[in-house]
Amino acid sequence: MTDGIRVAALDDVAEGEGLAISKDVTGTEDNIAILRDEDGGVWALNDTCTHETASLADGWVENGHVECPLHASRFCLKNGAVEGLPATKDTVAHRVEVRDGDVYLYPNEQP
Template sequence: MIFLCKTSDVPTGKAKRIARGRKPAVAVFEVDGTFHATADQCTHGTALLSRGRIEDGRIICPLHFGSFDLMTGAVASLPCEEPLAVYAVEIQGDDIYADVPE
């Protein structure tokens, strides 16, 4: 597990991008009081999902408007075809940790 950010850093109903130097960025989402962590790059194109719109438990890509289920990473709508990487999240106090591969 790695530290991502504080729960207070994630805007309600929105996302926070976590840059990790040379490693792929992570997007942290808050939906109805639950935090989710995913890869920040869409699997369909070079778009940042942290800039997308959250709707009905899905993240909608800002580039081509495909979407993914935030809990499972499953493709929810085309043109996306490849699932999104999602990471197990653990909250410790106000800290958000996730099981992000190094």
């Protein structure tokens, strides 16, 4: 998948927020959360929190991490590593690229 999958326009993802992309579109085991930090960077993680079944796309994005809206587990935007309990298992990070105002996802490729 050399060109990636166009999953959204950059303007569809507000800074500090996320957007869930269906696994039917991505071909992955989980939906993918496209997350945009306060600096405008765009990141992609598996959408389901590894602690409970909450959507990370509905979480809070700031200071290089996303916080789960259910129990406040935190995950690193760059690599999916757990940064705050109660989660103890990392999530999966995916490569994402912004080109010409569009967000392209490369499922299962490391960022």
